[in-house]
Amino acid sequence: MYGGGNTFEGIKTDSLSQEDPQKLAEFEARIARGEKIEPGDWMPDMYRKQLIRMIEQHGHSEIIGALPEGTWITRAPGFKRKLSLMAKVQDEVGHAQLLYSAAETLGKSREQMLDDLITGKSKYSNIFNYPAFTWADSCFISWLVDAGAIVNQLANAKGSYGPYCRALERICAEESFHLKYGHHCVIYLASGTDKQRQMFQEALNRWWAPMMHFFGPSDKISAHTEVLMKWKVKMSTNDDQRNQFLDMYVPKIWELGFTIPDPKLKKNTETNKWEYTEPDWEEFKRVINGDGPCNKERLEVRRIAEERGRWVREALKSPSMRYVTPLA
Amino acid sequence: MKSLDPRVNRLPGFGQGEVQPKAALDQLGTYEVFVQAKEGKPFQHEGIVHASDIELAYILAKETFTRRFTCVSLYVTDTRDVYVSPLSEGQTSAYDLLPAAEVQQGEQEMYEVYHLVKRGKQHVHAGEVSASSPQGAMQVAKQQLGVGKVVYNVWVIRKKAIRYTTDTDKDLWLTLPDKKYRDASDYKAGDKLTAFLEKAKHAV
Numbered sequence: 001m002y003g004g005g006n007t008f009e010g011i012k013t014d015s016l017s018q019e020d021p022q023k024l025a026e027f028e029a030r031i032a033r034g035e036k037i038e039p040g041d042w043m044p045d046m047y048r049k050q051l052i053r054m055i056e057q058h059g060h061s062e063i064i065g066a067l068p069e070g071t072w073i074t075r076a077p078g079f080k081r082k083l084s085l086m087a088k089v090q091d092e093v094g095h096a097q098l099l100y101s102a103a104e105t106l107g108k109s110r111e112q113m114l115d116d117l118i119t120g121k122s123k124y125s126n127i128f129n130y131p132a133f134t135w136a137d138s139c140f141i142s143w144l145v146d147a148g149a150i151v152n153q154l155a156n157a158k159g160s161y162g163p164y165c166r167a168l169e170r171i172c173a174e175e176s177f178h179l180k181y182g183h184h185c186v187i188y189l190a191s192g193t194d195k196q197r198q199m200f201q202e203a204l205n206r207w208w209a210p211m212m213h214f215f216g217p218s219d220k221i222s223a224h225t226e227v228l229m230k231w232k233v234k235m236s237t238n239d240d241q242r243n244q245f246l247d248m249y250v251p252k253i254w255e256l257g258f259t260i261p262d263p264k265l266k267k268n269t270e271t272n273k274w275e276y277t278e279p280d281w282e283e284f285k286r287v288i289n290g291d292g293p294c295n296k297e298r299l300e301v302r303r304i305a306e307e308r309g310r311w312v313r314e315a316l317k318s319p320s321m322r323y324v325t326p327l328a
Numbered sequence: 329m330k331s332l333d334p335r336v337n338r339l340p341g342f343g344q345g346e347v348q349p350k351a352a353l354d355q356l357g358t359y360e361v362f363v364q365a366k367e368g369k370p371f372q373h374e375g376i377v378h379a380s381d382i383e384l385a386y387i388l389a390k391e392t393f394t395r396r397f398t399c400v401s402l403y404v405t406d407t408r409d410v411y412v413s414p415l416s417e418g419q420t421s422a423y424d425l426l427p428a429a430e431v432q433q434g435e436q437e438m439y440e441v442y443h444l445v446k447r448g449k450q451h452v453h454a455g456e457v458s459a460s461s462p463q464g465a466m467q468v469a470k471q472q473l474g475v476g477k478v479v480y481n482v483w484v485i486r487k488k489a490i491r492y493t494t495d496t497d498k499d500l501w502l503t504l505p506d507k508k509y510r511d512a513s514d515y516k517a518g519d520k521l522t523a524f525l526e527k528a529k530h531a532v
Contacts, residue, residue, distance in 0.1 A: 304339050306350075
C-alpha cells in the first residue's frame with residue numbers, strides 16, 4: 001500500500017550535468033523505446049537515487065501499513081474475518097520483502113534501509129500515521145487505502161526499472177484480494193444495523209482527509225517532476241492519480257448511502273475532473289515531518305520488533321552448535 | 329506516548345529504547361529463487377530471499393512466492409553460486425561477449441542454464457549442460473543452447489549448489505486449496521449489494 005508523491009522535496013538536477021552525455025542519451029533512448037532498465041545497465045546517479053528512495057519508501061509503507069490493520073486481527077468480528085485479515089497482513093509484509101529486494105539491486109543494503117526507517121531518515125506513506133479507532137477504520141483501510149495504492153501501483157508497474165516493475169506485478173495481483181475483501185467488509189457494514197452504518201460513516205469522516213493527502217501534494221505546488229516522468233520513474237501526476245481514484249470509488253461509496261465529508265466534492269462534467277476542497281497541505285507537511293498522531297508509536301513498534309528479533313538473527317548467522325548423538 | 333492498542337502499551341521498553349544500528353549481515357545473505365508455474369513449463373527466476381542457509385531459504389521462498397498456487401515446484405541457490413555473463417543489447421548476444429576461456433579438462437558436473445531473452449522479463453530456464461567449471465559451462469551452453477539466438481544475459485548454476493523440491497516437499501502445497509480466503513474470488517458480495525440497493529430504492 002503506497003500513495004507515492006510523498007514529499008515536497010525538490011529534485012536536485014545538478015548531478016545530471018556531470019553525467020556522460022552519450023551514455024545519458026542511450027539511456028533515455030532505451031526508455032523512450034519502452035525497454036526496461038536492468039540492474040547491470042548504466043544509469044544516471046539521480047535515477048538510481050530517486051528509485052532507491054521511491055522503492056524503499058514503498059517497502060516501508062507496506063511494513064508500517066501492516067500495523068494499523070494488524071492491531072485489529074485479534075478483534076476482527078469472527079473467525080473468517082480474522083483469517084482474511086491475517087492473510088492480508090501477511091501479504092503486506094511479503095510485499096515489503098519484494099520491494100526491499102528490488103531496492104537492493106540498486107545498491108542499498110536491507111540493513112541500511114531498515115535503519116533509515118527506524119531512525120526516521122526515510123519516510124513511508126503518510127496515511128499510516130493516523131490511528132484505526134474501530135473495526136470500521138480497518139475496513140476503510142482494506143478497501144479504500146488499498147484501492148488508492150492499486151491506482152498508484154498499476155501506474156508504476158509500467159515504469160522503466162525492471163526489478164521494480166516485476167515486484168509490482170506480483171503485488172498488484174495480490175492486492176486484488178485485499179480490495180475485494182475490503183469492499184466485502186464495507187458492504188456488510190453498510191447493509192447491517194444503524195450502529196454498523198454509523199461506525200463506517202465515522203471512519204469515513206476520519207479518513208477522508210488523509211485519503212486525499214495519500215496521492216501527494218497538488219500538481220500546482222509539488223516539486224518538478226518532468227525529468228522523472230521522462231525517465232518513467234513517475235508515471236502520472238499526483239492530481240491525475242487522485243482524480244482516477246475519485247472516479248472509481250466515489251460512486252461506490254455513494255451507492256452504499258454514505259456521505260463524503262466534503263461539500264464541494266463533485267465531478268465537473270465539462271472538464272471530466274473532480275472538484276474538491278483543497279486538502280490541507282500544511283497538515284500533510286506537519287504529519288510527514290513527524291508530528292502526526294501515530295508517527296512515534298509506529299516507529300517505536302518497529303524498533304522494538306527489530307530489537308526483539310535481533311537474537312534470532314544472530315543465532316541464525318553463526319550456527320556453531322551441531323547435534324551429535326550422545327555417546328553412552 | 330500511549331497507543332490505542334493495549335498490547336502495544338504493554339511492549340517491554342515501549343517509548344524508552346534507543347535505536348541500535350544494524351551490524352553488517354544482520355539481514356543475512358541472499359538466495360535466488362526459481363519457480364515452475366505449471367508441470368511441463370520451464371522454471372524461471374522469481375526473486376530473492378534473505379536467509380541463513382539454503383534450507384531456511386527454501387522455506388522462506390515457499391512462503392514469499394507460493395502462497396497462492398503460483399507454482400508446482402521451486403528451487404533456491406546462494407546468490408554467490410550463480411555465475412553471470414555480461415549484459416548485452418540490440419542484436420548482440422551475451423554469449424558473444426564472453427571472455428575467451430580454454431575448455432579445461434577436469435571432473436564434469438551438471439549446470440542449469442538460464443537465459444534472459446527479453447529485457448524486462450525474468451531469466452528463464454534454457455537447459456542443462458555438463459562442464460568442469462562455470463566458465464566452461466558458459467562456453468558449452470553457447471554451443472548447445474545459444475546458436476542463432478539473441479540472449480541478453482546468461483546465468484549458469486552448478487546443480488550441486490541447488491536446493492531442489494523433493495517428492496516429499498510437494499505436500500507443502502497440498503493445503504493451499506483450503507486457503508480460499510487468500511483469493512479475491514472468495515469475497516463475492518454482489519447479492520448482498522443488490523439486495524441492499526433494492527431496499528434503499530424502496531425506502532425512497
